[in-house]
Amino acid sequence: MSDPRDAAPGHRAAGRVSRLVRKGPGRGPSPSPDEEPFGPVTAELEAVGAHFTGDPVVAAVGGPAAGAAGGPGARPVSWPPGGPPAELGGPLAQPDGPAAGFLPAPPLRVGSELSNRLSALARLIQIGSARSGGDGISPTLIDDAGDLLTRAGERLRLSSSHTVVALAGGTGSGKSSLFNKIAGADFSTVGVTRPVTRDVHACVWGVSGSGPLLEWLGVPRRYRYARASALDGGEQSMAGLVLLDLPDHDSVMAHATDQVDQLVEQADLMIWVLDPQKYADAAVHRRFLVPLAGHSEVIAVVLNQADILGPEQVEDCVNDLRRLLDAEDLHDVQIVVTSAVTGSGVDGLLSLLAKTVSARRAATARIAADVDAVVARFQPYAGPDPGPFTAAAAEASRGRAGRPASDSTAVARILGASPARLAAAFARAAGVSAIGDALQSARELRAVDYVGWPVTWLVERVVRRDPGRKIRLGKLWAELRGVTAGPSGAQQSEIDNALTELADEVSPALPKPWSSTIRVAIRSRAADIPAALGERIGAALPAENNIAPWWRAVGVWQGLLLGGSVIGLAWIVAILIFGVFHAATVPHLFRAVGLLPVLVLLLAAAMVLGWLTANSCLKAVRTAAVLENEQVAEDMQNRLAGVAHELVVVPAQQELAELERFRAELRAASGHPS
Secondary structure (H helix, E strand, O other), X not given: OOOHHHOOOOOOOOOOOXXXXXXXXXXXXXXXXXXXXXXXXXXXXXXXXXXXXXXXOOEEEOOHHHOOOOOOOOOEEOOXXXXXXXXXXXXXXXXXXXXXXXXXXXXXXXXXXXXXXXXXXXXXXXXXHOOEOOOOEOHHHHHHHHHHHHXXXXXXXXXXXXXXXXXXXXXXXXXXXXXXXXXXXXXXXXXXXOOOOOOOEEEEOOOOXXXXXXXXXXXXXHHEEEEEOOOOHHXXXXXOEEEEEOOOOOOOOHHHHHHHHHHHHHOOEEXXXXXXXXXXXXXXXXXXXXXXXXXXXXXXXXXXXXXXXXXXXXXXXXXXXHHHHHHOOOOOXXXXXXXXXXXXXXXXXXXXXXXXXXXXXXXXXXXXXXXXXXXXXXXXXXXXXXXXXXXXXXXXXXXXXXXXXXXXXXXXXXXXXXXXXXXXXXXXXXXXXXXXXXXXXXXXXHHHHHHXXXXXXXXXXXXXXXXXXXXXXXXXXXXXXXXXXXXXXXXHHHXXXXXXXXXXXXXXXXXXXXXXXXXXXXXXXXXXXXXXXXXXXXXXXXXXXXXXXXXXHHHHHHHHHHHHHHHHHHHHHHHHHHHHOOOOOOOHHHOOHHHHHHHHHHHHHHHHHHHHHHHHHHHXXXXXXXXXXXXXHHXXXXXXXHHHHHHHHHHHHHHHHHHHHHHHHHHHHOOOOO
């Protein structure tokens, strides 16, 4: 046989009610579909039947007003298709018409505050799920919060006209006797031998729309009963009550224990039935009551079997029970003293049920209490909330470089100031300090080709050709281009050290798991840093063949001086050969000895002027190279700071922003968004 909980409510046609008739659970054969159960309904049955949207229709006839539980005025009955006779309409009679008894109950109306709290809890789960496990947020907490959201969503979609009240207790506590007393019939078996109550029983006051709710609670169809009486006008205040008799929590049957755990979470109001012998049972207190601390509004405790105690003993038991509850942070839990045998105190319990049902807020109060409990478990992961970042806090956080931050606001400030520090470390790792010297040397070597002294230039380029100079120039640019490949080897370790230093500075101020996740965020893109550094450094370097226009002008001037010097020297040689030694007859201009002093003077002047031009121009080149070096260094520093910001600071700031969002959602989930 399939589990009745697997059947989706609402899939069965209206009026198809031809179910078995039971005088008690599991008793009697099933009638045929055409047979009218129990025969004609007489006027002595002053009750209306239950119609569970196609579920078995079982009615509890009579109630406390009709006699003691199990008396002649109480017996289960199944109505034939079409529902109960209209003339038997009582306080919970169904409306007339073919759809009688099948009107779906409206879902719970949720206030904006609870809706906002549940939405905030959903976002808390989303944030926490990415940071769970290990030193992170407890996966059990994430699962419990997710189960709560699921459970709350399901309950809020179900009937708002019904309040689920669960009677829970151990074997022999009188829980089932109280259930029968309130329901007015022996629906639930009583006894002192474990286990007695093996499955959950439900009695419903006002059945319209309760079918889906009972399906969600997992109540077997054969243990669903309806309660209504035309004899007791006070029953109207109980309309909407779904009273559950849970299996014994100390049952030796595993399925019963699991069902108790599930229904304790699903019930809107929990009533724990204790007896004088076991009211201090540690199993009840540790397993159920202590975890429900903070749920005082949706918990009540019944001290049953008061008939076996004297008045003073009852008072002593109540005082001791109150002491235990106060120690478990259940200060506001109401204690009701009853006796299912004599009926003493049952009126007080009925009054509590009527008040709870009439208020129509037990379901939302239970959900709110569950949210409070889960939110309290998230609180340690948020750490102290520093509040707004004030000017005093900003001043106090200045000058903290190298020391651990004291709160998240100081962490934010340190991260904001860290790109410059990281850029300096990246520059050391990339060897940027040597780039300026190499660039300056390369500029000077290249400038010699244009502004250098022509004689020296001729010696190097024509006579000696100085291959070493070309090699040095090539090596310098090769070194500059090599820097753009990014750091490697020991240089990569300098990057890692800088990241570790920053992580050590900011992580101690944050609670777990954020102290770990921000370290991960800081190092999350460490592998991309070398390539990014090389790219930015390469972009900052000037072009290799970048030649200043004035170099060419000076080069022309130096060429003219060199040309004049060569002509003057050749003229002097010609005068010496033809004028002094008379080697041949040539024009007078090339043998006029008197021109020698003038030519020598002009040659010397050209030589000195060329030398002075070279020296002054090379000095200007060095000055320009130094200025260029400073500009390139500043540009590189800015670019490296950009790398630090994009690959280190931004991921860390995003994680810090997630912490602030976590705290904001935690405040919203706790009902204090501001």
